Amino acid sequence: MARDLQITFDCADPAGLAVFWAEALGYQVQGPPAGFESWEQALDAMGVPPERRNDASAVVDPDGAGPRLFFQRVPEGKQVKNRVHLDVRAAPGLQGDERMAALEAEADRLVAHGAKRLERFEPHPPLGAGHLVMADPEGNEFCLD
16 A cells, blocks of 8 residues: 655754745645635644744645655754755756756756755766755755756
8 A cells, every 4th residue: 555755854944944845846835724824824823832833844746746845843953964865856868968967057046045065976877877966955965866
């Protein structure tokens, strides 16, 4: 039986990281519960104090195909390299220089939104197609593949 999948990020700024990943993936910040026009309205009704309103956020695929990404505030900062990371498929079907140019363009776009470029791996046919290692605004590594 297939399962739904949610990917959870521990972070310092759930709302900020949600906006970054929505931009990176073409997702959207998840809207408020039914019956509320905004998250502020919903959180007021739930009695959530102002200092707790950035404890969590989520982004969703507008087409409903991809997994939900959930961001939860934790007190500690990131300390070591990720053991699991996301591969963002930014150049599907492209090869060689055309592929690397598309990855570079996407890297530039994401850097403008707070990402950091970490490393470039050149194509090594026939096995390696080349990719870029990046970090989101809180230092979580991901690849542009």
